[in-house]
Amino acid sequence: MAISGWFVAVLALGAVPVVLLGGWPGFWVWLGLLAAGGALDALLAGSPAGLRVERTVPARARLGEPVETTLTILNTGRRTVRAVVRDAWQPSAGARPTRVAVAVPSGERRAVRTMLTPTRRGELRAAGVTVRSGGPLHLVSRQRTLRAPAALRVLPPFTSRRHLPSRIARLRELDGRTSLLIRGQGTEFDSLREYVRGDDVRSIDWRATARRRDPAGGGAKLVVRTWRPERDRRIVLVIDSGRTAAARIADEVRLDTAFEASLLLAALATRAGDRVDLAVYDRRVRGRVQGATGAQLLARMVDVLAPIEPELIEPDWRAVPGLVRSITPHRALVVLLTTIDAPGAAKPLLAMLPELTRRHTVVVASVTDPDVLAATAVRGASDEVYRAAAAERALLDATRVAAAIRRLGGDVVTGAPQELPPALADHYLALKAAGKL
Amino acid sequence: MTATATSSEASPTTGGGAASGNPPRPRHRVGIVLLWLAIVLVVVIGGLAVWAAGQTSRSGQHDRSPVDPSETGAMALAQVLGQQGVDVTITHSFWETEVAVGDGRDVTLLVDDDWWVLTEEAYASVLNLSQHLIVVQPTDVGLEQLTPGVEYAGFGGGELPADCDLPAVQRAESVNAGGDAYTAPASAERCFASGDDGYGLVRIERGSRIVTLLGLGEVLENQYVTDSGNAALALGLLGEQPKLVWYQPDMDDLAFDDANSLASLQGAWFAPLVVLLLLVGVAAAVWRGRRMGAVVVEQLPVEVRSSETMEGRARLYARSGARDHALAMLRSATLARLARTLGLGRSATPEEIIGATAALTGRDPAALTALLRSEPAFDDRGFVRISDELLRLERELGRAVRPS
Incomplete structure (x- = not known):
């Protein structure tokens, strides 16, 4: 009532x-x-108890894109129901409109459309549908909440995919269609072709040139070998979802930056023919994607990553080598997406690192705070100079941790939230070009 | 993870359709009913407790109250009067008294203003109510209005013999009670003389009205009523007429305004209108307060501002004035940047960096060493100056290295 x-x-x-x-x-x-x-x-007033509601909700949506959901109301009662309907969603679903006036004659059905504009990734749930059915005198209405559960999985936005075309172009340059200037250990023989100007003279295959010698005379045609980057390498992405991942840097939570970076790297690596596995870990595995390739890989990844939020606990690095071993027994490129900003907090990571670097190529990717970098240059009043000193201290700490990681055989990639995903992709391309995978 | 994905896919169709069929949640309803019952119970018990506490407390009770069985009450007297056939009416407001007295014949009106609430106008009105008026220990204002010429003469009382011709006094022979004494003109009937010129009981005739001043209030009290002839005096005075109105004014009579009270100016519609407006207020609250379904709650993820550590450390430096410490940070950062600009490796010592910088910029190596290593900052001004010097040095080296 x-x-x-x-x-x-x-x-x-x-x-x-x-x-x-x-x-x-x-x-x-x-x-x-x-x-x-x-x-x-x-x-x-028409009885709201005689109403049956049914939702049509898409299972997935990307963050930032509006989604239309439909609520179908069937009136099984004897009287027409003139009602105000509230389609209740979580606040961060951004449901519009929240109240809809609708008249459902007996035995008929009407559809109510609700636009969702999610402001947060994750699993968004719909609560009940509240119907307030008014009488002809508009004095009193009967109200009832009908249960109609539904869920919409809002996927990470993957805004860094705009960097993908340029990186794929770079990948093609590495491919056999152009002769490589740098030849690494891991590159594989692809084919033989005629020498053109600009090719590396070291890639001339003299034996093949001798074989190709034209019996009809004429000039010698030099033959070069072409190389293509190695394929079917393993890449293991380990995302740290511990307490440091909850930090918000330049309007983006560290964990989201890590998701962006791993999505871009996965998209690139799967194009390059490598196999990508993913684990989100703090003290237990929060999410895992294994054995997926091609387009399926990205779909699986966003689906797994969507509901994961940072936990306010210290990650347990000792178990990470075991985790990597459980994902692949082979040599792999292990990318740890975590935070390196304090030597004290990084100790467990550094203690574990030799075990990984012994078998694998390890890259540690970390987000840096552009505010800290900016603070070092502002030195007007004494307060600001103290702030600059504190910022320098933070940067020095990060540098020390990075140096320690490099000493232990790992690589470090850092960048501001917008720059880390392409920087990590570039690092991967560099490793690939050098055949270090 | 595939399992979760499929379940969320399925829920809008199967789960939504099936669950909407039987919406009532009986457990929820029962809970609400129980909650309301509990609230009602608490209110009732609380009310009873307050009422019970009020029963034992003496606050708000009159002295010599005819319904009070305690020592200072006068219930014994009222009950005996009732048994003797006197019709006793107890009133607490002027309006009640006016109704109870009626035409004022064959009625004794006892006015016992122990809280001193009656005003001048009230006493004047009381005088007109009845032919037989007994006033117990009135205020000075009361004396002026009721018995002109009578004045307060301090405390009186004790063991007093009957010394006047009033029948009640004669029957009592002697009384033993305390209270007030009054001086009175010789024309008045004066009884129970105590001390110099004070009388415990004074009766004055004003026209057709007989006003009796009872200074010895204690004769009415349960604890003294049986002493000496107290009971005989009290019964004789109060039982003169077949009807007795026992008027002990409450606080409401403080606002006594002869016939011009606020209530008489209100229309009959005033009280219902006020109630109606109250109802409108309640209805408006219900109208606005009724929610359309429950509030949907949602767990938000934890987010921490990242630069908080840095800001905290900066405040710590500033508060403790750790200039040397802060300078050490700035210097090592500058040294690192100089080394990078110079292309020196990570292992370069500060001396090497200073030497190379001095060679490129043409500065004095000793001054550079002081700036980059030893020069202390004695106050905030020096601190800011050194910091600026460091930045300037970095810029200078940048310019020197850059190919022109």
Whole structure:
């Protein structure tokens, strides 16, 4: 039950009969009339209990893109239901409109459309559908909340995919279609072709040139070998979802930056023919993608990453080598997406690192805070100089940790939130070009 | 993970359709009913407790109250009067008294203003109510209005013999009670003389009205009523007429305004209108307060501002004035940047960096060593100056290295 503003207004109008009829008689007459009207209204209102609701919600949506959901209301009651319907979603689903007036005649169905504009990735849930069915006098309405559970998985936005075309172009340059200037250990023989100007003279295959010698005379045609980058290498992405991942840097949480970077790297690596596996880990595995390739890989990754939020706990680095071993027994490129900003906090990571670097190529990727870098240059008043000193201290700490990681055989990639994903992709391309995978 | 994905896919169709069929949640309803019952129970018990506490407390009770069985009450007297056939009416407001007294014949009006609430106008009105008026220990204002010429003469009382011709006094023979004494003109009936010129009981006739001043209030009290002839005196005075109105004014009579009270100016519609407006207020609250379904809650992820550590450390430096420490940070950062600009490796010592910088910029190596290693900052001004010097040095080296 709910009363309307009309009910209140009519009640207030009772002042007229109270004064005119002289006190209590007018009061009771008016109250009686209003009560009778209210009861009649409630009786004549269509029953919301006779309504059946059904939702049509897409299973997935990308963050920042609006989604349309449909709520179908079927009236199994005998009377027409004129109601205001509230389709309740979590606040961060950004549901619009929140209240819809709808009239459903008996035995018919009507659709209510709700646009969702999610402001946060993760699993968004719909609560009940509340129906407030009003009577013909607009005094009283009957209200009921119908259960209609639904969920929408909002996927990470993957805004860094704009860097993908340029990186894929670079990947093609590494491919056999152009002769490589640098020849690494891991490159594989692809084919033989005629020498053109600009090719590396070291790649001339003299034996093949001798074989190609034209019997009909003429000039010697030099033959070069072409190389292509190695394929079917393993890449293991380990994302740290511990307490440092909850830090917000330049309007983006560290964990989200790590997701962006790993999505870009995975998209690139799967194009290059490498196999990518992913684990999100703090003290236990929060999410895992293994054995997926091609387009399926990215779909699986965003699906797994979507509901993961940072936990306020210290990650357990000792178990990471075991985790990597469980993902692949082979040599792999292990990318640890974590934070390196304090020597004290990085100790467990550094202690574990030799075990990984012994078998694998290890890259540690970390987000740096552009605010800290900016603070080092602002030195007007003494307060600002103290701040600059603190910022320098933070940078020196990070540098020390990075140096320690390099000493232990790992690589370090750092960057501001917008720059880390392409920087990591570039580092991967550099490793690939050098055949270090 | 595939399992979760499929379940979320399925829920809008199968789960949504099936669950909407039987919406009522009986457990929830029962909980709400229980909650309301508990609230009602608490209110009732609280009310009872307050009422019970009020029963034992003496606050808000009159002295010599005819319904009070305690020592200072006068219930014994009122009950005996009732048994003797006197119709006793107890009133607490002037309006009640006016109604109870009626035309004022064959009625004794006892006015016992122990809280001193009656005003001048009130005493004047009381005088007109009845032919037989007994006033117990009135205020000075009361004396002026009721018995002109009578004045307060301090405390009186004790073991006093009957010394006047009033029948009640004669029957009592002697009384033993305390209270006030009054001086009175010789024309008045004066009884129970105590001390110099004070009388515990004074009766004055004003026209057709008889006003009796009872200074010895204690004769009415349960604890003294049985002493000497106290009971005989009290019964004789109060039982003169077949009807007795026992008026002990409450606080409401403080605002006594002869016939011109606020209520008489209100129309009959006033009270219902106020109630109606209250109802409108409640209805408006219900109208606005009724939610459309429950509030949807959602767990938000933890987010921490990243530069908080840096800011905290900066405040710590500033508060403790750790200039040397802060300078050491700035210097080592500058040295690192100089080394990078110079193309020296990570292992370059500060001396090498200073030497190379001095060679390129043409600065004095000793001054550079002081700036980059030893020069202390004695105050904030020196601190800022050294910091600026360091930045200037970095820029200078940058210019020197850059190919022109």
